[in-house]
Amino acid sequence: MIGPARTDAAFLADRQTQHWAEIMTRASVVAPLNIDDLLSSENALAQHDPGIVIFPHDAFYQKPQVENALRRPSIAVLLPDQNERLPAEDVQVLATRYAALAIEKECDIVVLTYQHNAGFERFGFRVERIAGATRQEQEHCLEHLRAFWGFEVVI
């Protein structure tokens, strides 16, 4: 943590802030080309019907963890991507904004997604997967993530 009196030296020396600065430097409008459609038919392991993403209906209750010295304030970004991934252009813009937020407000950003690959991973964001067949299971899964991360804000 840099603390209230920020200076150039403190900014450059703070590992967490530089982590987010590094993420900012990865910002790009170009993304890797996904060639799954081309290769899947050649992969003996690939199945026509994909497996589902599951979450046990009776997953244990998670008590929110108490504050400790390791913790930094964290903000969750809950992506509305239940049905399809966000377009790469949108992700690029959002990624730079969230990295800027993390740097300026000295917090961590955690992206919550319903997709296997939300698009934020290539920049270096921490991305958590929301699972569950029902709304109730998905909410339970989110509770686990809230308990683990202790989000101050969910966007």
Next chain:
Amino acid sequence: MIFCETGGHDTTAFDNLVVFVSQLRGCGIPAVISAKSLPDDLRPSHQFDAAAFLSNVAMNSGDTLVLLDGHKIDVDGAAKLRELAKGAEINCLIYGNFETRQSEITASARVAYALNVQPKVIVPAGCDPLPPSNIAVFGAPLRQEKRVKPVVGLFAPDISTSDARAQLRTLAMSRAFDVEIITTGSAKKDWIEAEGHDIPAWHLGELLPRALAPRFDLVTMFGPPHVWLRTQMLLANLSLQGTPIIDTTPKQCWSSVCPDIVTGPSRVADLSAWLEKVILPKLSELRTATRESDLAKAFAIPEDLRELRPTVAKARKVSDQSSGPVLFMPTNGVGLGHAKRCSLIADAMRDQATSRFAAFPSCTGMLTASGFATMPLVSRSEHRAPHENDLVNFGRLSPLAKDSSAIVFDGGYVFDSVMRAAADQALPSIWIRRGLWQAGQNNQVALDRQKTFSRIVVPTEAFDELNGRRETAQNVHYVGPIVQESRQSASQTAKLRKKLAAKVGLTGKKLVVTMLGGGVAADRRAQINAICAHMETRSDVAHLLVVWPTATTDPGWFHYRNTRVVQSVHASVLIPIADLFISAIGYNSFHEAIYAHTPTIFVPQMAGFMDDQRARGLAAADRELALLIEPWEMLSLTKSIDDCLGDRGVQLRENLRKMNLPETGTKAAAGHILEYVA
């Protein structure tokens, strides 16, 4: 609902509470502990113990509270109960050790004030040979796994001298039974420091008594009866599951007061022959006798608690657990090797068993694309204590394990979540344990926790010098390399390359595929830039830079004219069709390249927590099957690329074709797992 609380404030009081609730659950009583009662400063092991029983549901009128250590309830404790009850009328049973009638009245009054109902005070009946306990001691045994050899649990043996330890080592050499030590945390540490891991050692806090008991077919008691609730509940579970208890104390302090406990020799040196000649031949009869003994009957759940069972029995599915799906849990390690290996094994089992996965988010796409239902786990974070994510994962994994037939773990570090998920359900557990640890690597946790697995399957490396000394333990099985082999013909390859060229818009005739790893263990941006820049000098090359869908990328990579950055969960398909493969040396990519006969330049990723990638690369390079280039040899790297795209590549491919590689072990590994599946 049935809530359980303790009047005590210390760690022992909370430990007793958790042990008690786990036993209640085992008896079909859906007891919970209010999450508000969980102390904030609990050690991780206690957090894991309590995890299955925590609830944030509020108390309601008509609910029941079982209060342990009722004699310790003070004004603050009563206020805490009142806060939990929030005015609801809660039935209450109090267990306690009330020295005077007045102390009982005081405790009752405090609880009545908190819960608006007069509590029922219970002083538990004692059970010889155990010292009196102020908490009811009762058994709730799990099923026991069938074993080739019985396991004898040595309870609190003397390990203080080298002579004593030597006698235990001699005892462990028996061919008729296996031995495991059960002792205190500090004694276990001393034992491992002196004797290593050849004889497994448990400390009583490692698993809940209900999960620990099924591991033993016989138990010998070296110390006197103990007042600690964990010990007492363990004894109750052992008795009810029919594990004969043998008294080897010099003063016969168990068997002299309880005829159902067998008197054995007090000298360890005499124990082996006595067990083999006297006990083992009639083990089956002894088990029945133990189950039906007065001791076992004394450990039946007391009436007051039995009445807490739901009157309308929930339609509890009584299914044959062995017919459930196999649950795979690969760790994510540095790359995706563990998950890929598991998916290959699960694929080989597809006709005979259903498989599902619990995996980290980087692997879920690949696993679902392979048709497997997958539950995402939560990775570690440097901003959270090391056990916190595993606690979350335990809360997901354990319920999933409940109706599984077996749990298969693939990884280097055996997490608490995996160990406990299997043990809490008495589930057969298999560890796919890849070898090639680095010299001097700290693998103490792995060595200690291999005792928890029913079976260990070791996928061997293709080259002999990479395979360590073979262990002789009966539950360790070696199989050939687990690798995905290419099934493409030359014409299929040509067709795919044509489609690929069209898709990525590259015209170079020579296909170079680069996969330098996920960047977790080492930053490979410099090497990748060196490769991409060099490819710009070669108009005959189409260069695919393959990144995993969840890997980080560098914007600079996208601007090279004959490089395309691509991602796919099916990336292995590219290896056999490449003219040159530039790769890290993880188990999977190494064997896929070797078995596909693809000329490869290997660049090792090395970190303290990884396998020995350099040794793998050397084994191939020494045989002239591939090139090994160190990460700092960037000039050599570009020169080697040119060499391999010329005559050197032809030679490497020829050498690979001539190489007699071991039979792959995927089917054999699947067979070892299927033995546990109905």
